Amino acid sequence: MHDIGLTALDLGLRGAASGLFTMMVLVLIRLRPGNCQAVLGLAMSAGGAGFAVATAPFVPPSTFWWTLPILSAQPVVFWLWARAAFDDDFALKPWHGAVWLAVIILGFTASLSWPMWPLVTKICAKGLSVAAVAFSLLALVQTVRTWRDDLIARRRLLRVAVLVLNLGFIIVVAGPALLPIPGHELGLAANTGGLGSFISAFTLCTLAILASWNLFGANAATALPTPAILAAAGVGEPQGAQVGAGERPAVAPLLLRRLDQLMTVERIYRREGLSIGGLAAELNVPEYRLRQAINEGLGYRNFNAFLNRYRLEDAKSALADPSQREVPVLTIAIDAGFQSIGPFNRAFKTATGMTPTEFRRQALAGGADAPTDLRIRQGD
Incomplete structure (x- = not known):
């Protein structure tokens, strides 16, 4: 594909991503939730919109440097959002805020020291790249670690977007900054146009689409972080509640009875290393049906x-x-x-x-x- 066509697609994807992120920000602000999932979702959406614009082709480099102090902490926000989205027991701690503030200070140091101390800027920029890769890897670990036990179909799909985005971010944005060869010589720099910028735009748009689907789609009350958002706003059902019977596929009563027999009479839960796949094999049903039964039938x-x-x-x-x-x-x-x-x-x-x-x-x-x-x- 010609560079002009690739750049046009790049800008289109960035426009769609920033639009979706902005729409999520407006909805979250209107609901005024006070829980960590919603707050982190708001921060992630705002940062995603800002990053999509600041790193787009033809945007003056000065724009990126002015926004660097805030955007530099987005990997921390994204990691915390992944924790909140995929770990039901997660709670924000004071040290999380301290880590975020430390990266912000590093970003300000890199941005403000450029005219007088370019060496300091270079060191800080490397530090920001290391931090970005580290927190992206932490988000990857969080996404994969609890994937197998997740029973919510939408949340499992959202994990795919998180994996894609993190891998794309590491390869396109943070990774090249740590290489001895400049990223633009490899065609991977995110803010100079070309393949690297397109990959960055695609991963951002993928996350924005699935995150907005998770927030606005039908039966969204079964996925995170939407239930907490709606509960905090006094709308819909609280976290962990079941969706109304008319809004979800019916779960076979026979399967639930067989499952109850295994758990209460045979006490299969005592088996070492019992997985959802092993339990599905015992019941002789596909794994996705068992996930649906436990999530939608039992809550x-x-x-x-x-x-x-x-x-x-x-x-x-x-x-x-x-x-x-x-x-x-x-x-x-x-x-x-x-x-x-x-x-x-x-x-x-x-x-x-x-x-x-x-x-x-x-x-x-x-x-x-x-x-x-x-x-x-x-x-x-």
């Missing part, structure tokens, strides 16, 4: 949360059994299907509000305040 967002419901009930029963008073907590956790004590303690504390030891002490004491029910958050 769970990820497979581990589904397994933990049964594992924690099993552990709670053992901890409250006087005949198992001397059995170590670790043994009970392993018998229930957990691989180690750390995940068991965290899941138990989240579900019951107390540690396993505290629960056992209170249950065996038989006091009036002894817990009688295990509170499981199905949406986690």
Whole structure:
């Protein structure tokens, strides 16, 4: 394809991406959500629109340098957004803000030191490229690490866009800055036109399309970060809630009964290394049907949360059994299907509000305040 045609496609893709990102920003501002998923989605959308414009062909280089301090922190925002979008237990911490601020300061240093200390600018620019690659890789790890257990179809598709965008960003934008050969000589520089700029525009547009589909599409309440956004705005259903029966495909009752039989009677959740693929094989159904049944039929967002419901009930029963008073907590956790004590303690504390030891002490004491029910958050 001729350079003129490639540049025209590049500009068109960037225009579409910036338009979609801007539309998402306006919707999120109107809803005024206060949760981290929505805040990070707002920041990511605004940064995506700005990056699409600032790195476009024919845009003066001075525009990029003026916007560099803010755009330089977008990999941090994107990493945090990926954490919030794909990890239901994620919560923003003060150190996350400190990391973002540190990259912003590095960007300002690179931008403002250019007239007097070009060497400082060069070092800071390399540091920004290293940070960009590092946070893009962290986002990749987050995207892949929990992919297998994700039960939400839209969110699994959104992960594809995140993978594509991060790989494209590393190859086209951040990676060439770390090479001894200038990126424009390889045809990979993002803001000089050509193949590199086109790839950058394509990956941005891909993410914008899927992110907007996730936000505005039908049945969007089943995907992140939309449920939290709508819940915060008082619209739709809260996070983890099921979609109305008339809005989702019917889940076969027979499959749900067979699944319940496996979990409650055969206690297959105790099997070491049980995966959703293994459970689907036991039920002799395609994996996608089992995902749909657990997500849309039972309201769970990820497979581990589904397994933990049964594992924690099993552990709670053992901890409250006087005949198992001397059995170590670790043994009970392993018998229930957990691989180690750390995940068991965290899941138990989240579900019951107390540690396993505290629960056992209170249950065996038989006091009036002894817990009688295990509170499981199905949406986690």
